[in-house]
Amino acid sequence: MLAMNYRGPYRVRAVNKAEPEIEHPNDAIVRVTRSCICGSDLHLYHGLVPDTRIGSCFGHEFTGIVEEVGPSVQNLKKGDHVLVPFNIFCGSCFFCQKELYSNCHNVNPEATAVGGIFGYSHTTGGYDGGQAEFVRVPMADVGPTVLPPGLDVDDAVLLTDAFPTGYQAAEMGGIREGDTVVVFGAGPVGIFAAKSAWLLGAGRVIVVDHIEYRLEFVRNYAQCEVVNFREVGDMAEHIKRMTDWLGADVCIDAVGAEAAGSALHRLTGVQTMMQAGSAIVLHWCINSVRKGGTVSIVGVYGPTFNFVPIGNALNKGLTLRMNQASVKRHLPRLIEHIQAGRIKPSEVITHRFPLDAISDAYHIFSSKLDNCIKPVLIPPSASH
């Protein structure tokens, strides 16, 4: 089968390799119909995630058709079209019993600080991802969701990560009616966080980025205000000016480890890896939110440490909320939102690439060429 193959920082290619097999009684083999490249895949692509082995196949946002199921699978059958949450989880451990599916303790031997994720290095369990024609889907009875009738596959693939992560970012903000919400990052997750902030009752939504075409997109798509941080002086001071000098009620970090905006953070966090990624957005969040406010973090950082102004967070009495999204618990409500016409996630898709154009797809997304917001990969077997 055709599959994406990681060869080193900034180097990927499509290769032919053996198809996956059932390895556990509750596995399914899924033939991929859509697969996205996620902003967090770029951290892998740039070589920043420890234990990313040469020959790995990335991809944690995919839909597909069940080709084969293991002997214990009850809830899926051959031919089902499923969307597969990016989290692999067992449903029965201490954490899953609290619906913290992204924090499952039974699926990632390599680390306890993170759960299992498809195609996201051995630090998240060493699973192959969905940027391939076929993929092994463990815990098939609990993870995948069969596409309800009428749900567009392009909307479905965005329900595997980007939309639920943006929604959870807004939800973790504890938004109350009329709140002012600032979202840092106008990538797909930031766009969905802005859109979700309205669903949760925000009174004002401001999105911050430095890439004009993305700001333009989110201004129209999410009907929000936008700020280009290259055009303002000090970020915290600017947000204070915009918010009666008190600060925003909620600040959301939808950027993570490779944030632009500070030469010092780029040097220490990205170029020399002296901290686990550029932490400038965490600075901006903590320093721009009002006292007693909430900072919600879904941007991804490495496992070591970052330079963050934790003293300010203490003195301001902030609530810091963060997690990988537990996609499965959000799905029923988010599908309702799509079916009610409140949101059309697939409108963020700007590019479609055949799977064998994987090298160009990664480069275009990574370098933000051709006004790319969200690229989707189409395997050869799904292209006709």
Added chain:
Amino acid sequence: MNAHKHDHDHNHPQDDTVYVEKTSPEARRRAPPPGIQGWGADLDPAVRPAVPKERTPPRLEVPWDAPAQQPRTVEVLHSTERPGMTPVFGTTVPPSGVSGMLRRSAFRYSENDLRHWLMLLFADRVNMVEGILDDLAHGHVPNIYAEMGGPAEWKHNRAGFMRKALIAGVVVGLIAVYVRQRRRH
């Protein structure tokens, strides 16, 4: 608007400006702009799918007490912060070669220990070289230009392409000059 001349910014609070904070929390709430599709649909925390954060019992029906054990077919490393293997795990790209030795060593240290992560990052770089050697050993010369998306750069960012090509050319040229001079002496 004052017509007087001065060199300070009126938007910036000056030392002589008194700012008394007395905002009413109720008054600070903003009304959303008109026409927001679905505004407030999830205003009630009861309909928010992840409230409360820890929700027991879970709403998901799970057909087992504990997942069955996956047979071990390849070497899988596990964190020292757990007593053993997990019942389910990935089997892609098991550790091998020099990078594999480094990874095994890294897993002697806990996730809490910086050495664990630094050794893994170092192993990743070693693994990259192993990948090129492995390609060559299989008679495949990797097309690094294509793997890095060179054609896309040429198509969508020609100025950037030329700049990178120029820098690469200068660096290669300087190395060539340096090597030639070393040989002369």
